[in-house]
Amino acid sequence: MTRRDFINSTSASYASLLAWGMLPSAPASAMNLPANGRTSEGKGRKVVILGAGLAGMATAYELGKLGYDCTVLEARSRSGGRVWTIRGGTKETEMNGGTDQTCRFEDGLYFNGGAARIPHHHQLTLQYCRELNVPLEIFNGNNEAAYLYNDGGTGDFANRRLRIKEYHNDMRGYTSELLAKALDQSALDQQLTKEDIEKLVDFLKNEGDLNTNHLYKGTNRRGYKAKNEPGAGTAPGEVTDPYGLTDLLRSGFMQPVFYNVGDYIYEQQTTLMQPVGGMDAIPRAFEKKLTGKILFNAPVTELRKTENGVRVVYQKGGKPQELTAEFCVCTLPLPMLKNLESDLSGTVKRAADFVPYIKTGKIGLQFKRRFWEEDDWIYGGISRTNMDINQIWYPSFGFQGKKGVLIGYYNFYSRAEAIGAMPVAEREKLALTQGSKIHPQYPSEFENSFSLAWHRVPYSGGGWATYDDATRRKYYPALLEPDDNIYFAGEHTTYLTAWMAGALTSARRAVEAIHARVGEYTKK
């Protein structure tokens, strides 16, 4: 039986197709570790977990299933760590002399200050949403109607916004035209047969929407003229004119900041998801499963090795408290671990010192009208600019509501550092001034804001771990092995840095490692 015969047979079972490699890996499912022949070998064994972010809570949740006695120490009064939804009443004071902020968004309005999207292939995140009953909706990452805005620069495109769909379709059109021309001239015929070239030219005609002479002359894919959309009666609509290729090439939109990576790169391809009502629905769902196991407002100050395990000192009500356990799972972000008094090994301490974390910031802006929807036809998605604000994110929920909150900047590295160093009032002013160039409705519609600079957020101290080949080689391995009875988890212990899926998969990895070790003990 050939592969083709096989797949043609509609009676092929799921399992057999899997065996033939014709299906993706089995669906992510609830973690269900075998107890090595005993149901209770985790029972009563004490584990202290540092941090009630996703990594810490997933660890406690999974170890709990196996009977371990877990305590999670959390410095903040909330769970979730860098999974944090900002809404009316949210309070924060950043480190290094930050202003006290209290969010004044209206009921039902919010933005996700940290993690904000779930790729469709992050099956572990999706699995936990399923397991914990977190309802999801689509996060609209790629919106052809959003804008590109090149501030400064020269030429017709300077200081002018254009729709992503205009840029996309023009570039597709011209590049298809050029390649079709090169193929027509047989410039490339050493590589392809005549028939294949014809097929490729046909493809390019569709790809670029070329005319019968293989020329790109614009097309309704890029939109209609204002007030001249197709309509009733005698209104067929009037198509807009394309920009010129040379103009586009000199427009500045080839810079990486404008490059619409979202359509293409793996993590941002459609489909992306978000929990209904805010990303913190995920940590809140974990928290519900861990009643009584999380100590809040309990920052860890010391992490010590003992003969039989670990001893942790933390503050509670202004007083030092102690907790001993057989194992520790430490999920603290490295910028926090760096400053912790500990018996950690030199290699771990060096990783904490030298793995860089990204500086990044966001501001949520509340407007009294959703002008981006009403005036600009933008429902979710991202506008891009070379200004300091970098990106504007439009909310993928509450469509056509009265008011709305958009993310007025989302930036990284030196820009985030510069803006993060400003008082919150100045950040707001910058977001409004620059954003007004893209949306002139800003000044008349703005109501209030809430901003954050993750590198200044207490107990986080950065956006996420950013490895390159050298740091991955030099420091990463130390975080993968237990340091005596101390295990490490968190996005920084994965190849999914920055993502919730990283935190979650790292938790399962730590749980597996501890449980395997306990299994070895109990076999002895």
Added chain:
Amino acid sequence: MTRRDFINSTSASYASLLAWGMLPSAPASAMNLPANGRTSEGKGRKVVILGAGLAGMATAYELGKLGYDCTVLEARSRSGGRVWTIRGGTKETEMNGGTDQTCRFEDGLYFNGGAARIPHHHQLTLQYCRELNVPLEIFNGNNEAAYLYNDGGTGDFANRRLRIKEYHNDMRGYTSELLAKALDQSALDQQLTKEDIEKLVDFLKNEGDLNTNHLYKGTNRRGYKAKNEPGAGTAPGEVTDPYGLTDLLRSGFMQPVFYNVGDYIYEQQTTLMQPVGGMDAIPRAFEKKLTGKILFNAPVTELRKTENGVRVVYQKGGKPQELTAEFCVCTLPLPMLKNLESDLSGTVKRAADFVPYIKTGKIGLQFKRRFWEEDDWIYGGISRTNMDINQIWYPSFGFQGKKGVLIGYYNFYSRAEAIGAMPVAEREKLALTQGSKIHPQYPSEFENSFSLAWHRVPYSGGGWATYDDATRRKYYPALLEPDDNIYFAGEHTTYLTAWMAGALTSARRAVEAIHARVGEYTKK
């Protein structure tokens, strides 16, 4: 003051920017016709409206605002016409000996049998959703994780599904490589300067994700190997290998049926929307505003001109009834108008006879598990195939729920005619047999189905009007003018055929025309 200075000034008002042509047209808004100086000139004037689809109901709603006394005659027991959501309990018997069908979907499951998406630029549809408080969510039209499946054919791609993202990224990669090569060889240098060529090559490197030698060797944009996604610890993930260009060109995927028009064509570009809970939320919202004005189960049998207006004969409780009015707005689809006894002019009758309507069908399939999400990571979007089923639509709601309904075929013309001619049990069998080639989980997960062939659906008789240049020239104009006191509305009287926005804009056009005429009267 230059344009640039102007737009740089953040104090620029919305109105002044509009005047400079820097903003799209003003937001769509509630219709608010001036009453030509009198507030009550519509008052008491009788209008009979044929059909309680969107065109008919919007006409009654807007005329009602102006004081007209409207009665809507609707042949069915429901409003909405071709805006129809199929859920448990939906009953239908198609014309020409159709089987009685009663839908057995579980509570909360449904599919939109007719209109199913709202483009972001269909501002009139969005305006009515706003005005009538219909909450919206995103319709995920373009999903890079959905499949292409080429049935039959030859080569490696025959009878094998691949992810749209694989095809997209491979074709982008190879065409970018080829064009970069042609540019490197200066094959095109008569058109572009050296600097522009360099910029274009830079663009192509990003567009196709080419390596430093400008070659496409595959990239993680197209995905990771099964069970080898990036993960925790020592799992960086393993990228899949690209298909060969020649193989792709010969794969059959250049055929129009596979061409992923959704990314590109204007009506299907992101963002698309849908009402929460089903498209019939829109007709139900109109219906609420028209209490007592719609006569259901009242099929029209005669449309007559009188000295002062119109006389309409309709059936009610098996008996003919009559209704006279000053004006009639006829929104019947042309296949229905064709068979109506009437005094309509010859040009209108010829339009009804000769404007073709598309044959089209859909089937909703209920499965006991959302395997497309759990196993295949597909959350909304469309798979495409050259089989008779043509497309599979995955629901953009109820993500991660227990059961789900997908649309097992959506096809047109001869395929829709052939499948529509089958008994419903055979349609179901065909959808399952062909769909199983893409989703081998079908046989074990299937529960029940509901299918429809719009050309056989009573009181519709077709999908939508399909004009070409000749029919637009020859027949369309007759539908734009009143035939004495009879006005025409419906998607067939617009350049937005097939779309709800067409029905709605046609309604406003009819209202404007009647009200202008009444204004002329009252001035006399």
